[in-house]
Amino acid sequence: xxxxxxxxxxxxxxxxxxxxxxxxxxxxxxxxxxxxxxxxxxxxxxxxxxxxxxxxxxxxxxxxxxxxxxxxxxxxxxxxxxxxxxxxxxxxxxxxxxxxxxxxxxxxxxxxxxxxxxxxxxxxxxxxxxxxxxxxxxxxxxxxxxxxxxxxxxxxxxxxxxxxxxxxxxxxxxxxxxxx
Amino acid sequence: xxxxxxxxxxxxxxxxxxxxxxxxxxxxxxxxxxxxxxxxxxxxxxxxxxxxxxxxxxxxxxxxxxxxxxxxxxxxxxxxxxxxxxxxxxxxxxxxxxxxxxxxxxxxxxxxxxxxxxxxxxxxxxxxxxxxxxxxxxxxxxxxxxxxxxxxxxxxxxxxxxxxxxxxxxxxxxxxxxxxxxxxxxxxxxxxxxxxxxxxxxxxxxxxxxxxxxxxxxxxxxxxxxxxxxxxxxxxxxxxxxxxxxxxxxxxxxxxxxxxxxxxxxxxxxxxxxxxxxxxxxxxxxxxxxxxxxxxxxxxxxxxxxxxxxxxxxxxxxxxxxxxxxxxxxxxxxxxxxxxxxxxxxxxxxxxxxxxxxxxxxxxxxxxxxxxxxxxxxxxxxxxxxxxxxxxxxxxxxxxxxxxxxxxxxxxxxxxxxxxxxxxxxxxxxxxxxxxxxxxxxxxxxxxxxxxxxxxxxxxxxxxxxxxxxxxxxxxxxxxxxxxxxxxxxxxxxxxxxxxxxxxxxxxxxxxxxxxxxxxxxxxxxxxxxxxxxxxxxxxxxxxxxxxxxxxxxxxxxxxxxxxxxxxxxxxxxxxxxxxxxxxxxxxxxxxxxxxxxxxxxxxxxxxxxxxxxxxxxxxxxxxxxxxxxxxxxxxxxxxxxxxxxxxxxxxxxxxxxxxxxxxxxxxxxxxxxxxxxxxxxxxxxxxxxxxxxxxxxxxxxxxxxxxxxxxxxxxxxxxxxxxxxxxxxxxxxxxxxxxxxxxxxxxxxxxxxxxxxxxxxxxxxx
Numbered sequence: 001x002x003x004x005x006x007x008x009x010x011x012x013x014x015x016x017x018x019x020x021x022x023x024x025x026x027x028x029x030x031x032x033x034x035x036x037x038x039x040x041x042x043x044x045x046x047x048x049x050x051x052x053x054x055x056x057x058x059x060x061x062x063x064x065x066x067x068x069x070x071x072x073x074x075x076x077x078x079x080x081x082x083x084x085x086x087x088x089x090x091x092x093x094x095x096x097x098x099x100x101x102x103x104x105x106x107x108x109x110x111x112x113x114x115x116x117x118x119x120x121x122x123x124x125x126x127x128x129x130x131x132x133x134x135x136x137x138x139x140x141x142x143x144x145x146x147x148x149x150x151x152x153x154x155x156x157x158x159x160x161x162x163x164x165x166x167x168x169x170x171x172x173x174x175x176x177x178x179x180x
Numbered sequence: 181x182x183x184x185x186x187x188x189x190x191x192x193x194x195x196x197x198x199x200x201x202x203x204x205x206x207x208x209x210x211x212x213x214x215x216x217x218x219x220x221x222x223x224x225x226x227x228x229x230x231x232x233x234x235x236x237x238x239x240x241x242x243x244x245x246x247x248x249x250x251x252x253x254x255x256x257x258x259x260x261x262x263x264x265x266x267x268x269x270x271x272x273x274x275x276x277x278x279x280x281x282x283x284x285x286x287x288x289x290x291x292x293x294x295x296x297x298x299x300x301x302x303x304x305x306x307x308x309x310x311x312x313x314x315x316x317x318x319x320x321x322x323x324x325x326x327x328x329x330x331x332x333x334x335x336x337x338x339x340x341x342x343x344x345x346x347x348x349x350x351x352x353x354x355x356x357x358x359x360x361x362x363x364x365x366x367x368x369x370x371x372x373x374x375x376x377x378x379x380x381x382x383x384x385x386x387x388x389x390x391x392x393x394x395x396x397x398x399x400x401x402x403x404x405x406x407x408x409x410x411x412x413x414x415x416x417x418x419x420x421x422x423x424x425x426x427x428x429x430x431x432x433x434x435x436x437x438x439x440x441x442x443x444x445x446x447x448x449x450x451x452x453x454x455x456x457x458x459x460x461x462x463x464x465x466x467x468x469x470x471x472x473x474x475x476x477x478x479x480x481x482x483x484x485x486x487x488x489x490x491x492x493x494x495x496x497x498x499x500x501x502x503x504x505x506x507x508x509x510x511x512x513x514x515x516x517x518x519x520x521x522x523x524x525x526x527x528x529x530x531x532x533x534x535x536x537x538x539x540x541x542x543x544x545x546x547x548x549x550x551x552x553x554x555x556x557x558x559x560x561x562x563x564x565x566x567x568x569x570x571x572x573x574x575x576x577x578x579x580x581x582x583x584x585x586x587x588x589x590x591x592x593x594x595x596x597x598x599x600x601x602x603x604x605x606x607x608x609x610x611x612x613x614x615x616x617x618x619x620x621x622x623x624x625x626x627x628x629x630x631x632x633x634x635x636x637x638x639x640x641x642x643x644x645x646x647x648x649x650x651x652x653x654x655x656x657x658x659x660x661x662x663x664x665x666x667x668x669x670x671x672x673x674x675x676x677x678x679x680x681x682x683x684x685x686x687x688x689x690x691x692x693x694x695x696x697x698x699x700x701x702x703x704x705x706x707x708x709x710x711x712x713x714x715x716x717x718x719x720x721x722x723x724x725x726x727x728x729x730x731x732x733x734x735x736x737x738x739x740x741x742x743x744x745x746x747x748x749x750x751x752x753x754x755x756x757x758x759x760x761x762x763x764x765x766x767x768x769x770x771x772x773x774x775x776x777x778x779x780x781x782x783x784x785x786x787x788x789x790x791x792x793x794x795x796x797x798x799x800x801x802x803x804x805x806x807x808x809x810x811x812x813x814x815x816x817x818x819x820x821x822x823x824x825x826x827x828x829x830x831x832x833x834x835x836x837x838x839x840x841x842x843x844x845x846x847x848x849x850x851x852x853x854x855x856x857x858x859x860x861x862x863x864x865x866x867x868x869x870x871x872x873x874x875x876x877x878x879x880x881x882x883x884x885x886x887x888x889x890x891x892x893x894x895x896x897x898x899x900x901x902x903x904x905x906x907x908x909x910x911x912x913x914x915x916x917x918x919x920x921x922x923x924x925x926x927x928x929x930x931x932x933x934x935x936x937x938x939x940x941x942x943x944x945x946x947x
Contacts, residue, residue, distance in 0.1 A: 025302070033221070040214020040215070041214070042218070042372070043220055043374065044422070046454065047880065050372060079214065080212075080213065081213065100209065100213070104209075107208075108204045108209060111848065111849045113205060113207075113208045113211050113212060114670035114672065114849055114853065115372070115373065115424075115670025116212075116216055116218075116420075116670065117373040118372050119211050119212055119214075120212070120213075120214040141887070142611060142887045142890075143611055143888055145887040146886040146888040146889075149879065150372070151371055151425070151853075151857075151884060152423055152853045153849055154849075154853040154857075154885070155856070156848065156849070156893055159887070
């Protein structure tokens with residue numbers, strides 16, 4: 001399984017990153033965390049059950065632990081570190097990390113964060129949900145987040161955070177609902 | 181009473197940041213950004229990856245062990261075994277009975293046998309495969325009830341601790357007697373952040389370890405003993421902790437990582453995968469319980485007889501304290517004039533069990549609440565009325581002989597839980613029905629049920645344990661810096677510490693220093709619902725010492741007597757007698773915050789907080805063993821598909837005794853999170869054991885509640901300030917997990933008529 005060191009390029013948060021010396025079987029999660037210095041996606045089960053490693057690959061929500069890193073070459077990968085507020089471009093270094101998205105802000109304010117290990121995955125999953133469904137019904141939110149295990153909150157404050165985002169987005173006159 | 185069901189907008193993080201407000205967590209922003217460094221995120225130059233070789237057998241003699249083939253693999257740096265442990269061969273929280281590595285015998289599946297360090301996780305994994313171990317398999321002892329009479333599987337014997345409580349007239353009998361046997365499966369903490377740490381040798385024989393733990397100083401002492409080093413040569417620093425719930429009280433990878441790092445002379449990181457995590461930490465004790473309740477015809481409890489057997493697994497961990505809790509809280513939060521309780525924690529070849537949220541109170545609560553429902557049915561009384569009739573209050577005496585001197589609003593909790601509105605019938609959405617989208621029930625056959633339960637447990641450590649906490653506070657330039665070695669595991673101590681400092685010093689800016697053994701004394705464990713009280717108390721005490729220094733300094737500068745200036749609980753210094761001579765010197769009456777008065781001068785103080793002393797139980801289970809108690813009542817509503825035996829927990833309403841709400845958002849977070857874990861134990865969470873083998877060490881097969889499973893929670897906090905607790909606040913983390921489980925099971929019985937006596941309730945228990 002250590003058949004040779006791979007050299008390929010991943011486009012992560014809008015930036016092309018060379019990956020050198022990776023094992024061919026390395027997961028996208030391992031490469032992001034341990035080779036590219038992006039530990040935002042977490043390693044809680046490494047078998048696609050917990051959603052802690054949720055990232056977007058070409059806009060699709062996936063568990064990075066189940067993706068072969070090399071197979072994601074050429075795809076646009078967005079991790080929690082690359083989420084940016086509405087109106088800015090992914091990978092905008094001036095914004096990423098310094099300004100919270102409305103989802104991140106709501107998670108902090110509503111108490112959706114305790115230990116925080118599931119949080120990056122939840123944040124990515126909520127962004128994905130609200131991009132697809134701007135005004136989800138409560139059961140749709142629960143279903144969309146059912147792939148993101150949280151052991152601390154019992155989900156109540158996470159659901160409250162989503163509700164807060166939906167309310168603010170739908171009442172914002174300057175921004176069409178769901179835009180980001 | 182505080183109703184925590186206000187709209188989220190009113191409960192959202194507020195800017196005030198004082199006690200009673202809901203400021204955002206200081207670690208909240210980095211956590212939502214993915215920038216918060218958890219222990220498994222840590223890296224160091226030249227770092228190696230450590231992995232652990234574990235026993236595949238629950239009980240076996242260990243013969244020849246050949247590490248040569250592993251060392252021959254390129255990239256493998258070192259392998260360590262029992263022969264490489266320079267200090268104590270064993271460790272443990274209460275008894276040092278667990279080997280760092282098995283030497284002659286393995287006693288549970290997953291017991292560490294060796295560890296390797298290599299340049300890549302895959303290399304380390306292949307190295308483990310290359311280590312040859314010869315085992316002679318022995319029959320496993322897996323029945324805790326039979327363990328006392330079975331041949332010893334450990335030099336310390338098979339009975340970890342037996343407790344008998346004799347209270348009142350143990351020959352008393354009631355007009356009615358109800359009897360039942362109950363069983364609780366093995367629950368896992370299932371924290372999301374795996375056991376992880378990074379050990380870095382200092383080049384002088386010592387080591388630094390960044391680790392996810394609940395108690396840095398206790399780990400430090402156990403690790404140093406095993407390494408044969410002085411405690412100050414082993415420096416522990418808190419790595420970000422991804423949840424704990426009791427599962428990080430025991431040492432897991434700490435000693436192994438340090439041994440590997442010292443052997444390799446390079447940093448070594450260890451981070452368990454999920455299957456290893458399920459084997460690598462202690463679990464909640466499985467229990468078998470037999471109860472007999474005696475009562476008068478009117479419904480007054482006369483006597484409770486209980487036999488409790490907890491399966492401690494292969495090593496003692498905290499079993500001796502867990503079984504003492506199970507015994508002390510076996511009768512529930514009721515006035516019980518007479519009792520006979522026999523509780524045993526026994527050793528088996530099952531995985532070791534220890535601390536988990538609720539700590540012994542959970543298992544007995546399932547039994548005593550099931551019994552209360554049996555009694556209510558027998559007496560044709562309403563279950564809520566029966567509980568109210570027998571509810572404990574301040575001044576009542578527990579089966580240990582201890583009189584409750586603090587607050588005990590049991591009746592208030594019961595009434596508050598019962599007063600919440602019931603949910604509407606299930607709607608048309610599949611996710612609102614048992615089985616969700618994966619299966620479909622027949623709505624015409626789905627049955628709703630409602631159940632009730634009450635529970636309680638101790639706050640802080642008990643039985644004579646002096647679990648102190650130390651904190652240091654520095655005030656300068658309007659910034660309070662708090663140094664305390666509390667393990668922030670997600671509970672939000674860092675938020676509360678800031679609120680306390682802002683409130684006591686009247687400052688806006690608070691910096692919480694990283695937790696480490698280097699700069700602070702022990703803060704004790706982040707367990708037993710104790711940190712808000714104990715370390716919050718230490719922070720408050722240190723703040724008050726600082727404030728007193730500031731007051732004295734201000735008085736000196738104003739040329740007035742210190743006694744003429746009063747320190748308020750609001751962090752302000754005021755002249756005692758405004759308008760009269762001398763109080764404010766030439767500048768008139770004083771009314772400033774402590775921080776304003778301090779200005780740029782530097783003031784520092786340390787404090788060690790202690791709770792009032794307690795005593796161990798005597799031979800009859802008597803003694804004032806506890807500092808304080810916290811109570812909660814839960815009402816659960818379930819829908820059950822009787823054809824498939826699937827349960828949907830629709831709603832859990834609660835009244836909880838909290839003393840005082842310090843942070844409304846964090847309190848509701850603890851209540852909702854704790855209830856989710858109680859619901860999990862009721863209907864889905866169990867480590868399935870088969871002759872000592874763990875059959876489901878993954879999130880595929882060990883189910884924890886998802887967002888689709890978690891019930892709506894309605895919570896009322898009963899605020900009766902607890903004497904002796906800072907701000908009167910009780911710990912809030914554990915009570916939600918204790919009686920939520922039996923409330924759900926009572927609702928299932930109500931819905932189905934099936935006399936369920938075991939948790940988790942499985943589909944085949946209902947059809």
